[in-house]
Amino acid sequence: MQLKTSNIEFKKYGSVYEQPIHLGHTDLISQNWQATNKPNVSQFYHFNCEVCIEIQSGLAALIVGMEPQAEIMEAFAVHRMVRINPDIYFTLIAITPNVTYKVITTPSYSFAVKSIMPPYTFTRILPRVQINEILGYYYSIRNSGYRFKGETHSFFELTYVDWGSLLTEVDGKTYELKEKELIIYGPRQFHTQHIPEGSSCSYVTIIFDMKPAQNAEDTYYEPLINQVFHHDKKIYTLIKSFIMESSSQVPYADSLMLCLLQETILRLFQAQFIEQKDEHPVTGARQYYQDEILNKILAYIHDTIHEPITIAEICQKFSLSRSSLQALFKENLNQPPKKYINDLKLEKSRQLICENRYTISEIALKLGFSSIHYFSRAFTQKYHIAPSEYSKTLYKMQ
Numbered sequence: 001m002q003l004k005t006s007n008i009e010f011k012k013y014g015s016v017y018e019q020p021i022h023l024g025h026t027d028l029i030s031q032n033w034q035a036t037n038k039p040n041v042s043q044f045y046h047f048n049c050e051v052c053i054e055i056q057s058g059l060a061a062l063i064v065g066m067e068p069q070a071e072i073m074e075a076f077a078v079h080r081m082v083r084i085n086p087d088i089y090f091t092l093i094a095i096t097p098n099v100t101y102k103v104i105t106t107p108s109y110s111f112a113v114k115s116i117m118p119p120y121t122f123t124r125i126l127p128r129v130q131i132n133e134i135l136g137y138y139y140s141i142r143n144s145g146y147r148f149k150g151e152t153h154s155f156f157e158l159t160y161v162d163w164g165s166l167l168t169e170v171d172g173k174t175y176e177l178k179e180k181e182l183i184i185y186g187p188r189q190f191h192t193q194h195i196p197e198g199s200s201c202s203y204v205t206i207i208f209d210m211k212p213a214q215n216a217e218d219t220y221y222e223p224l225i226n227q228v229f230h231h232d233k234k235i236y237t238l239i240k241s242f243i244m245e246s247s248s249q250v251p252y253a254d255s256l257m258l259c260l261l262q263e264t265i266l267r268l269f270q271a272q273f274i275e276q277k278d279e280h281p282v283t284g285a286r287q288y289y290q291d292e293i294l295n296k297i298l299a300y301i302h303d304t305i306h307e308p309i310t311i312a313e314i315c316q317k318f319s320l321s322r323s324s325l326q327a328l329f330k331e332n333l334n335q336p337p338k339k340y341i342n343d344l345k346l347e348k349s350r351q352l353i354c355e356n357r358y359t360i361s362e363i364a365l366k367l368g369f370s371s372i373h374y375f376s377r378a379f380t381q382k383y384h385i386a387p388s389e390y391s392k393t394l395y396k397m398q
Contacts, residue, residue: 004079005062013064013088016080020054021104028052028104035060035092035099042119044068044089047111051103053082053092058099063120064090070120089114093122128213129220129269131262134254136207137246141354142166142195150192156221157185157207158264159193160239163351164201168193170226177203180231182239184224184268200354204239208261223272224265232271237334238264247384293318294332297325301341305348308368309341346382349375353391360387 003009006016023030041063045051053062055078062082065073068089075093084090092101135155139162150169159168160182168175168183169192177183185191195201212220229235242260245253297318301309314337315325329337345367352363364375379387 003074003076005076005082006079007076009074010064010076012066013074013076013090014050014082014084016082017052018080020081021052023104027107029107029109030102030104032056032100033092033103035094035101037094037097037099039124040119040121041091041093042115042117044091044114044116045111046089046114047084047086047105047109049086049106049109051084051090051105051109053078053084054102054104055081056100056102058094058096060092060094060096060099060101061122062090062092063122064088068114068116070116070118073120075122095124126213129262129265130211130213131258131265132209132211134206134208134257134261136205137242137257138205139202139243140205141200141202141350143200143354143356144195144197146201147194148192150190152188152190153207154187155207156187156210156224157191157205158261159183159185160204160206162202162204163347164203165196165199166193166201166203167196173226175228177228180236182229182235183227184229186221186225189225200351202351202354204243206242206261210265224268229268229271232267233332234267235264238267291332293320294328297328297337301344305341305344306366306368308370311337342378343382345369346379349379349387350383350390353387356391360391363387 005014010016021028021030035058044063044065046068060078062076062078063073064076064084066088073089077095078092092099159166159177161177161179163179165179166177168177170183170185170189171191175183210221238260242257242264245257245260297314300314300317311322311325314320315322318325320328325337329335329340333340335343349363349367352358352366353360358366360376361372364372367375369375369378376387379385379390383390385393
């Protein structure tokens with residue numbers, strides 16, 4: 001987090017005060033200066049006496065140090081009015097386009113301007129990439145043997161497999177996407193998609209326009225393409241939230257969709273950096289334990305999803321109290337275990353409906369629902385359509 005001049009860390013350089021200095025009651029003098037909006041500064045002021053700084057307009061960061069060396073300079077957001085001790089090297093960098101500030105000191109002052117090389121670089125919080133527009137977003141359910149002959153266009157395209165598996169060919173190379181995996185096609189990349197024989201698949205497609213920050217290389221997006229991104233809890237949550245917002249009638253849902261996609265892309269960029277730069281990530285013992293036990297519980301749930309799983313049964317099998325199990329799911333998946341199990345059962349039911357091998361009643365029984373009525377009510381609440389109507393709609397589309 002950024003430090004402010006009112007922070008205790010600033011005490012070695014100076015202090016802050018609340019009310020402006022009225023020069024009529026003092027022998028002090030003042031002058032209005034301006035700070036420029038630029039990332040690199042090489043000139044620092046050095047006064048032999050105390051200096052007061054009062055911002056007149058705009059927002060600024062104060063860069064200070066005991067010595068004129070870029071590597072030891074520290075940045076503080078200017079909060080309140082600031083006194084700088086004698087013999088401190090300092091300068092102001094404008095955060096807003098223009099900053100005017102008043103410099104107050106004694107008539108007997110003496111100051112010098114010290115140039116340093118290399119210059120000090122101030123890190124601004126600016127977007128590295130920007131999602132400008134979502135041009136299309138679709139949820140597709142396809143059966144065995146489906147083939148999309150392929151296309152190429154000028155935008156980015158994300159494909160995320162919700163369940164099942166999908167084969168895609170990109171510029172002549174074939175990739176397999178399994179459940180909760182995704183791939184991104186870059187601009188002008190020719191790509192095909194098809195469903196393997198004996199399988200079925202549902203997947204999310206998002207077509208979007210993305211631009212880099214100024215002065216970025218044309219190849220900035222290369223870490224995102226020509227690879228399959230495997231299951232990640234954060235990405236899974238973001239995609240699920242995107243799907244939910246896409247059918248929401250709440251105002252600003254479309255803006256939130258842009259934010260969720262933006263975060264998804266940034267998380268994928270981060271994943272590449274972590275994979276390349278942090279070969280030995282440090283994981284706390286508690287988080288390691290949580291990941292281990294949670295993965296075992298999730299594997300057990302997936303393996304026994306066709307049975308009537310109970311919370312008490314999971315607690316007994318993994319020697320956890322009910323409250324510990326609830327906390328584990330809440331902290332890592334942001335939902336209670338019962339909801340996770342029910343959502344997974346409903347996802348599996350949708351897959352089975354798509355396969356068209358069982359009746360609705362057989363699917364309800366196969367997944368351990370207590371009755372066809374309970375299953376139909378739960379399915380309708382989640383997907384806003386009855387399972388029988390969903391089946392009819394699905395096969396009208398095929």
